[in-house]
Amino acid sequence: MEGAGVGERWRPPRGRHRLPPEVVARSQRNRLLEAAVRVVAAKGYGAMTVGDLTREAGVSRTTFYELFEDKEACFLAAYDNAVEALVRRVVAAYESAAAWPERAAAGLAALLDALAAEPALARLSLVDIGNAGPVAQRRYRAAIQRLTPLFEEGRDYAPGGRGLPANTSRMAIGGVTGLISDELLAGRAEQLPGLLSDVLFATLVPYIGPDAAAREVDRLKR
């Protein structure tokens, strides 16, 4: 009954017990969210059924429909959950450093490490999300935009920052996600941390140009 990978997680005892219903529901919901990530990674969103989710999470069909309207709702909740955790990690790393180039480097390193640690989730989040339709794609774009502050501080740091286009942070994000997607499409998620110099350069370059960006990347590498 237990799906792979969930065995070590705590689960409420079966049968009659005195756990408050909201605690049971939260545990069942979390198991379904984790199941959704694994099932989509294994067989793709299109082929995933509600039956796969309930089997993998060890919950009944009735419970599933008490918690989610359909598989799309469950998947989107799982996606939000995963992205939320990822963004929190990146922001925490970013805020641990003082000045912008260091802050950007810390945030990007955390991003690459997190994606490399969970290749299936990485591919799902950045590359395969389109399979789940336009709603999911809009969530993806919204999630990416949450990282905007990590880039936008470059405007204060850059000498002519005020004169840069309003879209500069989106350009930097596009450069970074382009490099990451290229690695993920080639099946090299584990090697993402080795991309740090390049994604850092892509982040700095629209703000301070190639010369200064290359210098900063060199300095931060040491």
Next chain:
Amino acid sequence: MAGSETRRQLILEAMVRVVGRKGYKETSVADVIEEANVSRTTFYKHFDDKHECFLAAYDLVVERVLGAVIANCDGEQPWLERMRVGLTTVVELFALDPELARTAIVEVAAAGADARQRHWNAVTRLSEFLEAGRELSGDRELPENLDLMAAGAVSGLIFDELLTGRAERLPELLPDLLFAMLVPYVGPGAATAEMRRAAAG
């Protein structure tokens, strides 16, 4: 009676239109044969299923976009000029044909891993045009994949516009797109100057 090859072309054109209008998931073979005005038998004579037909239609779209860029950039112009012309070509093609644009950039993501790979291959083929820009950066040690950074920045901006249904307004974004494309090579000062020239002209 149209020849077999012509009917194949009609089906591919219809696929691009219907997917751009309804979305890949919502598109059925029935929609495509109705749009193309061919029979179901004809469709299945040429393609196994909707997915195979979409991939062939996608190749057609890519050749059309690349063909237009190559035709307009003759290689005689200076690099900066060539980049501006190439980008303008893509943006105008998308603005004139929002259905094609949506199929090419947004809906392709819903059509499976092989379709997404085709999209990215097309982006990298287009970005090869950028590589000559490296000469402008002198003998500096720059990352090898400047072209992917530029391509990622430009396609991210275009994707956002198309996702929110603003294909017609893409030409207004041209100065920003030009900045995004040039800045890894020439820096923000020179890229801003090009952006202003594009906005003025």
